[in-house]
Amino acid sequence: MLIRFFNSLGRKKEVFEPLEKDRVKIYSCGPTVYASPHIGNFRAFIFADLLRRSLEFLGFTVESVMNITDVGHLVSDSDSGEDKLEKGAAREGISPLAIARKYEKEFLDDLEKLNIEKPTYLPRASEHIAEQIELIKKLEKKGFTYETSDGIYFDTSKFENYGALSGQKIEDKEAGARVAVKSEKRNPADFALWKFCVGENENHILCWNFETGKQLSDKNLRSETETRKAKIGFPGWHIECSAMSMKYLGATFDIHTGGVDHIPVHHENEIAQSEAATDQRFVNFWLHNEFLTIDGGKMSKSLGNLFTIEDIKAKGIDPLAFRLFCFGTHYRQKLNFTWEALSSANNRLKRMRNDFAKKIGADTSQIFEITKNKSFETDLGNLARTYKLDFSSAISDDLNTPRALAILEEVLFGEGISQDEQRRLVREFDKVLGLNLDQPVVEEKIEPNQEQQKLLAERAAARAEKDFAKSDEIRAKFAEMGLEIEDAKSGKQIVKKKN
Template sequence: MPDRDVPLGLEEIRLYDTRTRSVRPLEPLEPGKVGIYTCGPTVYAPQTLGNMRSQLVPDLLRRVLIAAGYDVTFVTNITDVGHLVDDSDDGDDKMEKAAAATGESAADIAARYTEQWADDRRRLGCLEPDIRPKAADHIAEQIAMVETLEAKGHTYVIDDGVYFDTASFPAYADFAGLRLDDLEATGRVDSIEAKRHPADFALWKLTPPGVKRQQEWDSPWGRGFPGWHIECSAMATKYLGERFDIHTGGIDHVRVHHTNEVAQSECALDVHPWVGHWVHTEFLDLGGEKISKSKGHVLTVDTLVDEGIDPLAFRYFSLQGHYRQNQAFSIDAVRAAGTALRRLRLIAHQARAAGGAADPDRWEGARRAFWSALADDLNAPAAVAALWEATRDPDLTPADLWALLEEADTVLAVDLGAAPDADQTGSDARIDALVAERAAARAAKDFATSDRIRDELAAEGIEVVDTPTGATWRRR
């Protein structure tokens, strides 16, 4: 653990690890420091809300680790070359295909959608990455790793390119629990007949004779471009070292992309395990089907904005489901989450406006419940439930509640300090102040002042409504 005080309940962080299929304590390679690599977007199109959920989970994890006192280095990549439309190493590169369809350059497409993705992350409350490397800027590192694999006997060359020989890595199937004899189950049936095994994957693809690509580079094997998987191994190693603590991504990456990352990295670097914890996010579910661009689902952050929904309502919606469970998605569900978020912001606003001094002894129990839930494999639904339970605790003063909510928002990042909507409290700062003054008088048992303020407001046509979570007001 880091050498400083951390919130009670956050002394030990436990995470599910895909590789070992177990929830284990986080044990960083270097005490007090954590390196995280997150698979970022392939920037040929806008990112769906499903893609963005796999950004929200590592952002929550990063914030929890910071709260626990760790020095976190967070790396997320940009795939702007090498990602084919088929995981079996067949078909067109997604960037080249988008360029051909639009008449734009692949570089312009990548720049536009990279910025849109970055803006979507900001709108969803994500911290900026410490490092955001692009695959096209790290061709030399990728070629060097392929050369290392070749020198160690893990590759072979066919007309199509350089391939990793999975037979040279006996543990290949272990990471995802694959049965390589059941090819359909692994999604590896393909049409590249010269491959020695369907699971073998491309490290470097050669440009076919007579074809001119927008994105291609010279290499020891000929002009071409890197395979999708090698970029993450090369960039993660460059920025986090030959071994690092946490690798995150969507659950759909386990069988192919991350299995291949493990194989090529452990063989090139002679390490095991390459990564301490693998954290994978489950799908958003549309009636039994994941949200996916390939399925024609183009629900994006802009979709929410067009529907009049605060993007942070989607972040709050995501917190209502555990990251290792599919989460049923609908616009109505996100809208309902937005309503709950506005209510929580109103409670926070009223608690802060009431003033006073918080007593750590009074709110320590609620604080422990909140942080303990997050320390237990990022159980965000339980953490949010702990906050709502605290809002109903009669032993907490408004100042205690605001102290709790303000601290909780450092990791939830749903802007609990925002001013409430006008339709909840009106938009009159003077009335807000009087209601807050009345709340403070009631807390001090100064009922004469409390009644006087209520009567003054009533004379103006303002009705004060006392609730278990505080007072609100409305015009008659």
């Protein structure tokens, strides 16, 4: 089966083949760990996870890298302003690395909640300073860099293909660049490879000696002259992705992912600095996911809508419902988040799990063993095999998850194939979707309010007098409220949300 992905480089669907047979190497831009990650960030990470799982489903071994940015990400793309990590540290009164570890942990916990498989490598930028310096020195030797009073810059005019990914010419960028007037940059698109700990970065805590690669604690910072002499500073944001991707995956690898917002600056710069250094093609396929909007607009701190996975859980919604919500729309389309839409995804997920539970029967462990020992392809009937083929072709067609979900639901709710086949197909498909469909729906217990407690007392009395008509009447009242009463062996009445 041919796999087609939409390649941002060239802006069309292309047949995908990895460089090495059966093995795919993927790099995904990871989080800058300076604040709690929000659901907009997670659309990109869920997409990267879907890509990896899909390729594994299609028979490939996947090697993946996601970087953790814990130094050097400035608040603005024009290489000025504060470092996000240092700003976070000042906000919370702890060191930049302590901030980084705190939010990295939060990020990793959220990955788990969203059933996102951990990438093969999760390198931290601060632990790969030597590789970044080495790459910058290589670029220096080849004449692609120049120095200004505040850092070492990449000269984009020396890289012939600059702008190929975004389709923007350097001249267009120049026309649109208002901020560059004061800068010492030769071209507005030029970007910092290394920033010196001087001027607005004088108090930067994480600084390294460019010549020796050694980290300096701030008390060791010398005079400005000495700082300049040893080029004491920190890496620009873009260079870490080139240094770490090439370290773990080689000079050329198969797929690079990220959000569409990375195309015009970050990814364009990654290509320029990597290809200038190696004279080889950096990445064969660039896959970008579209934005997540909230209530039709932007997400921002000031609007108070930077929702987190914890916010989702606090509303009693399964985080995996957010996964399902993302898959309901193709990754290259904008996705609008509303709480109503998420709650209907949650109901859809519950429906799927309930139905799956019914089809599994009571003893799940036994059935799982049987499934494991069966050769999957050979004993599926014709219709079941068609479903599997349809599902594979949906994901092979640029990861068409809306279609894949429709096929999954047809298998789950439809007729014409045996229950054993249904069960096995759903489990196979769920390896791609990661919705934990074989997890039983957890019924949520409700703490009854005063009025409900009164009704429960009446019902207990009615049951004691064997007045079942009255008992049923009260049960119906709860049903109207969307609640269910379960009679425990102890005689206690437990109230739950109705599924």
